Amino acid sequence: MKARVFVTLKTGVLDPQGEAIRHALGSLGFGGVESVRQGKVIEIELAETDPARAEAEVARMAEKLLANTVIENYRVEMVG
Amino acid sequence: MKARVFVTLKTGVLDPQGEAIRHALGSLGFGGVESVRQGKVIEIELAETDPARAEAEVARMAEKLLANTVIENYRVEMVG
């Protein structure tokens, strides 16, 4: 099974990388960019074949390691 | 409109981040993790309201700035 974990900054947490991209897009002449946030996507290939078990396992990985839940949210998506 | 750009390393390109995560998951006792790849997700809020135009614009942003097409692929997804 393959899973994707999206890790994004919580609303309200300043995102200097996103800000820098927004700024750079502006200087490159891209208009109308209102906001940019940058996050991580982690793709995990698992030996587990049961989707429900796999998803639960990945959620535990996210809790324990992949996200810092003080400042980040995460979302797990099973790909197949 | 809101768009998401996924930026991932091309197949075959070394991903030290992913490797480090895979290793750490192993030490934390998560079994059966076969591979891990880490990428970026960039969320862009646009003033543009036409989905097709917005998507084309974001693809141009990805080409020019968001992805390093030497080693990375990207994929654009319109969120709404």
Next chain:
Amino acid sequence: MTEPAVNQSLAADHGLKPDEYQRILNLLERTPTFTELGIFSAMWNEHCSYKSSKKWLRTLPTKGPQVICGPGENAGVIDIGDGQAVVFKMESHNHPSYIEPHQGAATGVGGILRDVFTMGARPIAAMNALSFGEIEHPKTRSLVAGVVEGIGSYGNCFGVPTVGGEVRFHPAYNGNCLVNAFAAGLADADKIFYSAASGVGMPVVYLGAKTGRDGVGGATMASAEFGEDAEEKRPTVQVGDPFTEKRLLEACLELMASGAVISIQDMGAAGLTCSAVEMGDKGNLGIELDLDAVPCREQAMSAYEMMLSESQERMLMVLKPEKEAVARAIFDKWDLDFAIVGHTIPEDRFLVKHDGEIKADLPLKALSGEAPEYDRPWVETSAARPLAPVPEMDPAEALAALMGSPNLCSRAWVWQQYDHMVMADTVVRPGSDAAVVRVHGTQKALAFTADVTPRYCKANPVEGGKQAVAEAFRNLSATGARPLAVTDNLNFGNPEKPEIMGQFVGCIKGIGAACEALDMPVVSGNVSLYNETNGEAILPTPSIGAVGLLTSLDEAIPMAPCAGDALLMIGHSEGHLGQSALIWELWGRSDGDAPHVDLRAERKAGELVRALKAEGLISAAHDLSDGGLGVAAAEMALAAGTGVALDAAEGMTPLAWFFGEDQGRYLIAAPEAAVDEITRLAIAAQVPVRRVGMTGGDTVRLGTSEVTLSGLREVHETGFARLMGEA
């Protein structure tokens, strides 16, 4: 996968010329296999074989009582007393950095660090000499940002202080930037590790990271001139992993201490091929490899790909068989791959097996020994255009313009992105003449500098080559260090053009003469040719990395004077403005000959500066180079936070006096009471000395015009950020 048919056109795709391919056919008396062709192309390209440069490199002085190991190994080794040695080298990563600046520069740093620790030395200092196109060129800013970030990301994580280097901008680098990385390490003089294999039947061990398809064909790319299709060659870029390199360092040093290593070699350009051949060749042995045992990161890798892969952070070692368990345990501890991939054999043979098939069966010695060597035609560079009249200008205004100019403004923007203090031994940080790093746990310290003035080399290769070494000598002497030896990184255009070859030959002649006269043998180096895009060559850029020794930190000479000091100039001035920073930065001119370097005078001046320090007579010293007396005085003033006043000179225009670039000169600061004694010692040493001014106040005064120190600081310190569009 079916392998393509081997023929002359496939050979040409591998960068082999028709006569080179014929040479292979004659040597083998058969058509090579695909894997064999790959092996030949890797071994016989410019990058590995030095086929255009070898003849000339042999002319460089490489010996001296201080030399433990000269060129030919991974890095040079110099005796620094007390049973210790410094191991160092400089290497280019120009083409990869142009294609992918961050990863290209990062892997360049990784490669040079490996060269140093392969020899058993712990890296203690790194430098980088960078040349970029003009700042207005659309690629330049992103190259600068990417290269600096890449160098920092690798060195900072690895944990070596990056203490020096150079950054220049010139339109000749618009299509080819230069990234030359230097590293130095410390080892016990009797515990240096070399690459020559010995003993038959000894296991050949693969260490470090896994093999992927990274940079397959990379060494060939590094030796090819760029065309419009440069962008197409992109996927061969390698990604660096400094964390793995850090573990590889620690594991290798532990391994070496365990007594398990017979010989060791890092996998650099053309990875497994070059390293295996080199170990066999040096040890007069054959090597048999079984590729089934190679740790791979990707599936279904072919023999061809494994042999040519340039995956980073890997080593090859010949192991003492009885130590296998110890060695394995060390690599387990550091979570790195350890695999026996072959063994040494008695006959002259390079045998590569994969999937039960023989993929290559070649005479091993011929791979390097029979590599083509060229005596390329060359023409002497014609004499430079005489210097046209230089307009008059207010000297203080000229100084302010120079101090804020792209090539002379402060490089702090760059070196603040490098951890230059990690290991807590950096005594003199970047921003001074040479950086000084303590030899941990001793009173000793080492000084490091990187120098070259490509404008001079273009106008007059011989004098330019001399000057690069002389400036390095001067930078070391100005910090109080005794110059020991140099490494050279020779960056030029296409050597098949006689004018370019002429620049190369001229620079080598100059470097050789200077190294001889200044007692600084060349102990390692690297050649990077074909730095051309669409026929436009870079300026000839032979970067010199130099190392000096301080037997005690008491010998160190600061750059910052005290307020109220007298300023004296050591050396002879004629007001030489040909090829100067003044005419280039202010008016974009590059006319006139390069300044002449009098090597005997250079040596005497350097020795005098160190002698004056030993006598306790001087409070500070700084060498005169780009921008001459005016810029040197301004830099000292900024370092000390005190003003200076320089007097005009009779018989010379103000611009010639303040900005002339005559060689072999220093500006020294001393208390008033020491001036007479300094003068006496200088006369006795037959070195010209004259009083040129005083420190104090809060302005820099040049004759009758002046600029405030704070104004100068502002233009100097914000200059780089302004270039980068950040201020």
Next chain:
Amino acid sequence: MKSAVIVFPGSNCDRDLAVALGAAAGRPASMVWHKDAALPPGLDVVAIPGGFSFGDYLRCGAIAARSPIMRAVVDFAHRGGIVLGICNGFQILIEAGLLPGALMRNQTLKFVCRDVHLSVETLQSPFTSAFGNQRVIRVPVAHHDGAYIADYALAARLEAEDRIAFRYVDADGDATEAANPNGSVGNIAGVLSDNRRILGMMPHPERLADPQLGGTDGAPMFRSLVEAVAEVA
């Protein structure tokens, strides 16, 4: 003072820190490998050095905080032990939950290595008591991810409880924006735990604790530790 320095595979200021601790204590610090499950017995101080513990590719300190030795360090801290984390060590302490807040990418997005000025905000800790009148010090920073992030409530609590150990200031002691090298909230450079026995800080006092290196402003931190330990004994 018996001290130990934790060594991760990517630590690179471990020796620097051991030298500074050893010089102050007059006895060498022990080096403890991250795969060990226990600390040496009888320790007074555990120090976590700078570097890139596991490459720091995911989040700085994230993987290190979950390594075997950190369970022992957390136990040691919960028993009231003195724990010092510098740079990567600070990031690890935060990831391990021993200190509040978060450390994020520098606002400039660039690695920054240079001297900064710090104000010593409190003398009430085993790390700062020996600073005495020397309330503005100069020490280097060298990091990529040093922006200290705390929400309003946390920042206010740290302030109210006198748990801000250091702030970035200019040479005159003012916490200006220009003096802030990384965009930390309130110019915070170092914070204390609620029992005041754990300190995390981004700047490197161990790099400026030797006159040959150009200054000794960092030395009082190590003297403070020695004195604090001696007082208890």
